[in-house]
Amino acid sequence: MTDTLLARLDQFPAVALLGPRQVGKTTLAEWIADQRESVYLDLESPPDRERLDDPVYYLSGHADKLVILDEVQRMPELFQTLRGLIDRGRRKGQKAGRFLLLGSASIDLLRQSGESLAGRIAYVDLNPLDVLEVGPAERDRLWVRGGFPDSFLADSDAASMVWREAFIRTYLQRDIPQLGPRIPAETLRRFWTMLAHDQGGLLNAAHLGRGLAVDGKSVARYLDLLVDLLLVRRLPPCHANVGKRLVRSPKVYVRDSGIVHRLLGLGDRDAVLGHPVAGGSWEGFVIENLLGAVPEGTEASFYRTAAGAEIDLVLDLPGGKRWAVEIKRGLTPKPERGFHHACEDLKPDRAFIVYSGDDDYRKSGGLTVIGLKGLCERLQG
Template sequence: MDYIKRHMETHILQADQTFKGLLVTGARQVGKSTLLRHVFPERSYLTFDDPILLTQARTEPGLFFRNHPYPITLDEVQHIQELFPYIKMACDASDDKGLFSLTGSQSFRLMQHVSESLAGRIAIFELSGLSMREIDGTDFCKPFIPSEAYIKERGRSAKVHEDIWKLIHRGSYPALYETDVDWQLFYSSYVQTYLSRDVNDLMKIKNHMKFMRFLTAMAARTGQMLNYSKVAEQADITVATAKEWTSVLEASGLIYILQPFSNSALTRAIKTPKLYFRDTGLVCYLTKYLTPETAMNGAMAGELFETFVISEILKSFSNAGIDYHMNVTYYRGKDKSEQRESKIDLLIEDGDVLYPIEIKMSANPKLTMTNSFDVIEKIKKHRRGLGVVLCMYPEPLWLNEQTVALPIEYV
């Protein structure tokens, strides 16, 4: 397989010049170690999937860096909390930059030993699967903040896909873009590896059958508000367990929990977060949509389409080295003066500007799809940016002076 250029490369090289170390987090198989080995080919590379190295690091951490001098790349560092005090000491003892490049299959926020030891000393990046831009081979790598300038610039490289459902169904893991990979076998092996390794690392779950039912129940609810009670009922577990296991999925990079927009002017806003899987191919596997055609025509088509678009938007931020957690939310609520419920699929915040985004699996965008965008006018200290309908229409289409329909490839 030829290496697919990752948009994060430039930001990683910049961070290596200004920080003592850097950490790339993300789910298994998204290409973390491949990325670092490509960017730093001259560095020693050690993986703690190797039980011998893992034992050495745990039993003789003080001698580890005598045997393995830095600069060095360490893979799957969530396994070796014993080394982090020594990494900290090495960072503090040297003025050199770029001493360590690390990867981890768990969220930095939940790797307590990392955050306590290395806060302020390392740059942190979150790598997802391949983005649509990376698959298409485009160099455009700005975050999706849909100003008129962005739309004009993005239009120069945007490639409209004749069958976007092949991409949605295939998924974004780099290994899937090798010519001889069997889709079903890949995801079957992925799930089994995930259950036996990441799940056990984060929590010693004894009943893997129940966890599989839980994982499948969650996949069936991607793109929906997160209802722990319904998930727990379907998986035959308690609500407390459902919440605990949700944190496992989030920590290991399989899902993203999209928070609702909060503002005192929107007193009737729903406070429930929404659930999105990071990879639509995994959702298709877990929900038994075994072909692009069955996914496109199935009951979950709208949710799969929305999940794909949200994932691409998040990738556009993280690949640009930007933490998107404070930039993206959604809105749903009912204003006192109206009987209908208002809904905005995504709000992108850039300074004091809010960009409302509607996501529609339609090739016939209409202005009525954006009726809820007016709710932004009630929010003090924020201005409404350009409203966008992301859809299947093949080119930009202005619906009025404030609203444009864009092909999803413009993400």
């Protein structure tokens, strides 16, 4: 990510580095700060916030430095100020590398920066650790513990579970209330846990509402919040014109597999493999890894018809290529009949089965069986 971030800073006046809490944004920003003259402000720190009581005065005094603003969604009113400073700097010939903005809540940051900094800002997503960043022997640990560095690197599975529980409680009891929504922490945790139980299932707002004793609008609000906090993914259905009745509801995934397992109380690999969520958890793990590796501009969806034809992940890549991906846990993957029917409908350029092994081989019908790391490498290459 370092090369990408440096390239964007050399091109744009402002760069937003987005990712959930504890994923490594500040660590990466501090490394960048060591490479060039900079000033770092944590907007959750009262002394740092006080420095920005008069932001134009303070930031103008650091016009020759890279200004790093951490947790910038805490002060959305800053974006209008940044726009004026960027435009003033452009008139003086300073075109790039003014501000690095770190944010752990996407929607407020994107909306504010989209309104105020259009054409002046680039976005870089920092995801948890993925299969390209760990050794082959550590892949199961990555799946079970998730990709947050402190969880993955914990001394034991038990210590990892303690970290993930603290992570969940911090979001529910501190971060979300600070962002404004008045949702009881217990209610939101139950909702989050219900999503984990149905990992990769179609969104059924009525069912979720009955379980929480709330209406459909509340369910939509809760889901929007977790999506905006980069904790849950809403995978849209593919809207292909194939003349068949298509499923219209999105599929919903808790994005980090370790958080799924903590919400369900699954402390180690054996507990995960013995739970009904194992298949959905592996599917979500694969999808997050693949979407972290896709080229910029890729559109992701799933395909399902009322008759049962289904593709777990459809990737529409830049340049017009379409890849179909079936996800199977285990070492002897066999595609479902519905996958073949779906491929006949969509006619993808490539069709893959991602499985738990590492070898790549071809099957009849132009189908490639491939390990997760191998497909991530193909997407990046």
